[in-house]
Amino acid sequence: MKIKKSLLIQILAFVIILTIISILINNLLINLARSQMTLNFNWLNTTAGFALSEYSLPYTPNDSYAWAILVAWINSLKVILASLFLSTLFGVLAISARLSGNSLLKFLSNFYVAFVRQTPLLLQLLFWYFVAFLSLPESSILPPNLFVQLTNNGIHTLGIKLSAEFSALLIGLSIFTGASIAEVLRGGINSVSRGQWEAYRSLGIKEIQGLCKVIFPQALPAIIPGLTSQYLNLAKNSTLAIAIGYADIYAVSDTTITQTGRAIEGFIILLLSFLLLNLIISNAMNIVNRIVSDKKYKL
Template sequence: MVDPVSSGASSAEFRHWWNNERFRGVLYQFLLMAMVAGIGWFLVANTLTNLNARHIATGFGFLDREAGFGISEHLVPYLPSDSYFRAFEVGLLNTLEVAVIGIVLTTLLGLVMGIARLSHNWLVARLASAYVEAMRNVPVLLLLLFCYSLITVSLPLSRNAFNLFDCIFLSNRGLRVPAMIWDDSAVMVVSTLALAVAASFLVGVWARRRQEKTGRYFPVLWSSLGLIAGLPLIAFLATGAHLSFDVPHMAGFNFAGGSTVSPEFAALLLGLVVYTGAFIAEIVRSGILAVSYGQTEAALALGLSRMQVLRLVVLPQSLRVIIPPLTSQYLNLVKNSPLAVAIGFPDLVSVANTAINQTGQAVEGVSIIMGVYLAISLILSFLMNWYNKRVALRGGR
């Protein structure tokens, strides 16, 4: 027989815990995690069962096997006899190359167009507005196809290529330029260049702190350029390095030698930069308008030119508004880069598709793609959030 006293005490204790908001929150989160884990286990188990029923191999062991296919563009040495892992590495480096160069160029384009939209010159402002409105309303895939068609159709064949100084050739096969050939002393020059970049960063930090304490300005830009250009040159001369060039030349129906900027790479980079730059232009324009015009009037009253007002007063304050949405546009540029498969550029997705078609291991291939893009996005978000905290206003305690 149930004791009514103990039953009533248990009910009261349960109501006591249930009325606790913290307890309910922990319980709901635990139930949600259990439900997600259950669904994940069901999907994984069902996928493995179906793969085994169809006698499809699972796991990432295929990465050690010979790839057996060529990749037209690679930043590191690659042969068809290399492994699938090496092929994925080449595709990843191609993706990172597009992402890094694209972010730099689209930032510059967006900054210029955003400022141009606020120009007092009627023609400049209208042209910038037309660019922004046109690019924001065109699908990015269509823009990539247009850029690729424009490059391949408007440029001449290799035998009729535009010739500059008998060493630079531009045709529908791409841009051919001389390639530098270094000897063993190149390691010292590259190491000195990395040291110069680090020294330039430290100079910038020192100059900012010095200006905050004394108000005295230090020419960081020219000092950094001097370090980056001067130190490697000194190392080059001191080590007696020998530098020669591999000049491109016509061989058959195409050029041989030198370095090539392919039409696929140029079209992909041009399309992504022009498309994303339109969105960044609007972000820059809104960030500048968010700064009170009284700041501009005060700076002009102190005798600063309009360019100095923009560079020293308006833009530093507008960064607090610009950085958060700018991060999203950087991520969009990276996530739009897989559209390279439409124009034949061998990025990570293109290489993974070839590997999937040869091995049949679609789950592993897609997992690699998702993991890589997730890692790139998280790293980029972390860096941008770190920079956003540096430029954010800090209230007093």
């Protein structure tokens, strides 16, 4: 009797959802027919005609839409990977400051986390681009023989030129995500029981060594899932690049859709490219997870 009832509910839900979807698709087809458009991807091979502010593969406006989208995808990947490392660094620095026992450092770390998390990321990105980078003079403000040079064209370091858009996005994203990563690390470290701290202290192990060899390995299982979701958030947040004119995958899809009017196809392409990014990040984190949950660290 019970099985029959649950089956009935499911069939009902299935029918309702199917009806809604078919009505929506029907509307879509009618609307498309009215504007004399059909779904196809042939336009991907036609000339894009717009320039990209930066590219890692050779690109000219004469290249196809497909190529432009690929170049933009690589741009996205570049900024995501770079901010991934920098944000982890910021997170680790913030949590070390908190654990350092120095009240001033602790206060600074708390202030950083609280302030960054209470203002919108978009506002922070606009700040880094318009206030921090574009108001710099054309010649570097740092001494000329230093390995790092800061100008309104971005950061030049060790022979690498980072554009102002890229640098602003990198710094804004990393500072924002770093605050969340610090919270994840704090949660993980709090999950280690009090006794473990007392144990290594009473054994006379140095504070730093105890943190690295006793506390941190035990905190890792609690940290990795949170870290993964922060990295995925970072990838999603990188699409705000459009606000400061960095040619990432979303900005280029936006331009493509406005030029061709192909909203549905553009949506599918963006969806697939994000699926790919997410898969890369979560698989990489799975590998990390497997390494750290290796028996070397297990108790």
